Amino acid sequence: MIDYLIVGAGLFGATCARVLTDTGRSVVVIERRGHIAGNCYDENWSGCYVNRYGGHIFHTSSKRIWEFVNRFAEFRQYEHRVKAQFQGKTYSFPPNLTTFDQIGMKPGPEAEQRIREMFFAGYTTKQWARPLHKVSASVVGRIPIRYTYDDRYFSDRYQGLPEYGYTRMVEKMLAGIPVELNTDFLSDVEYWRGKATKVIYSGPLDALFGFEFGALGYRSLRFETEMLSVDNYQGCATLNYTDLHIPWTRVMEWKHFGWHSQPKGETIITREYPAADGEPYYPIKDARNTELYARYAERLSELPWLMVGGRLGSYRYYNMDQVIAQALAMATSQYE
Ligand code: FAD
Numbered sequence: 001m002i003d004y005l006i007v008g009a010g011l012f013g014a015t016c017a018r019v020l021t022d023t024g025r026s027v028v029v030i031e032r033r034g035h036i037a038g039n040c041y042d043e044n045w046s047g048c049y050v051n052r053y054g055g056h057i058f059h060t061s062s063k064r065i066w067e068f069v070n071r072f073a074e075f076r077q078y079e080h081r082v083k084a085q086f087q088g089k090t091y092s093f094p095p096n097l098t099t100f101d102q103i104g105m106k107p108g109p110e111a112e113q114r115i116r117e118m119f120f121a122g123y124t125t126k127q128w129a130r131p132l133h134k135v136s137a138s139v140v141g142r143i144p145i146r147y148t149y150d151d152r153y154f155s156d157r158y159q160g161l162p163e164y165g166y167t168r169m170v171e172k173m174l175a176g177i178p179v180e181l182n183t184d185f186l187s188d189v190e191y192w193r194g195k196a197t198k199v200i201y202s203g204p205l206d207a208l209f210g211f212e213f214g215a216l217g218y219r220s221l222r223f224e225t226e227m228l229s230v231d232n233y234q235g236c237a238t239l240n241y242t243d244l245h246i247p248w249t250r251v252m253e254w255k256h257f258g259w260h261s262q263p264k265g266e267t268i269i270t271r272e273y274p275a276a277d278g279e280p281y282y283p284i285k286d287a288r289n290t291e292l293y294a295r296y297a298e299r300l301s302e303l304p305w306l307m308v309g310g311r312l313g314s315y316r317y318y319n320m321d322q323v324i325a326q327a328l329a330m331a332t333s334q335y336e
């Protein structure tokens with residue numbers, strides 16, 4: 001009998017596993033996929049780290065979270081910068097004073113309306129399969145419109161990339177902790193429950209209850225990665241495509257994330273296509289799903305041996321630092 005079975009080797013599971021192990025609990029981690037690190041998983045391709053599930057930039061305003069991740073990886077300073085393309089022209093993004101200059105309008109409500117049409121309407125409709133006004137303001141509110149020349153994608157105090165990738169970082173977080181890959185908790189809940197006093201689950205909440213009340217809504221993505229025989233494809237790490245008729249939303253060119261070793265004469269790019277089906281990446285926070293989530297959360301309160309968290313378990317559009325913060329709070333609540 002172990003103290004904690006942790007379901008999912010993403011950042012949520014790995015953080016819980018580390019903290020509980022460090023405070024003397026016995027822990028086993030199981031992971032459905034054939035690799036650790038969840039959606040941050042990356043691989044070294046010709047010296048650049050390529051994320052399998054979309055580009056991941058670490059950013060936080062919390063010194064505590066920054067210090068926590070720095071225990072497991074050397075972080076290289078990196079500030080993400082993105083450009084946006086509309087009708088074949090490329091603009092500074094998130095919208096800032098340079099963008100107002102580029103569209104030839106004075107900053108103000110009229111220019112902001114134009115910016116919504118150019119940069120948010122098409123992209124958001126593609127990403128969420130619904131018009132801009134039907135998408136929660138908190139989603140689009142992730143992107144600021146700035147009345148300064150600051151063109152960084154994130155304005156957090158601490159930003160960077162783990163020098164040797166996220167997979168290596170999570171490997172260090174899980175050092176000395178047994179991890180069983182290709183193991184699905186839901187294929188034998190009773191068996192796994194019998195092995196541990198408590199279970200911490202970071203998979204989808206609806207799946208945990210056999211979709212008893214119906215499936216929670218998610219948006220997914222399809223990634224198309226290719227190697228091109230050129231030194232430089234787009235000149236920046238991320239180019240957003242905001243026209244509705246272009247089926248992808250953005251292209252990552254991994255060498256521009258500034259890795260220490262850069263391939264010559266070749267470059268790797270990944271196109272992101274929004275999709276209805278596939279891995280559940282983005283929770284769709286509408287009235288139906290909010291109510292459905294509340295019903296599942298109520299079922300959860302009947303099971304004191306089970307704790308649930310992470311982006312999927314909480315059904316929240318969490319960034320990496322928020323998932324780590326949630327895991328630290330959950331794990332420390334076990335002994336404080
Ligand atoms: P996950 O990483 O999803 O891990 C959960 C794990 O549980 C998975 O490995 C899964 O296989 C496993 N699992 C699920 N069910 C079971 C089961 N039944 N049995 C066993 N294992 C199971 N955040 C940022 O801070 N910066 C970014 O730049 C950024 N970019 C992103 C880009 C994209 C395209 C996406 C989708 C997300 C991005 N995020 C970013 C968010 C970030 O990915 C998440 O905050 C973080 O990875 C969530 O960690 P997690 O452990 O909660 O979930």
Ligand code: UDP
Pocket residue numbers: 084119120121123124127135139140141142143240241242
């Ligand atoms: N968004 C947009 N145009 C862009 C970039 C983002 O309309 O060029 C909107 C879109 O609705 C998106 C949201 O802002 O889902 C949040 O963007 P972010 O880049 O944070 O999305 P993520 O990286 O999480 O996919």
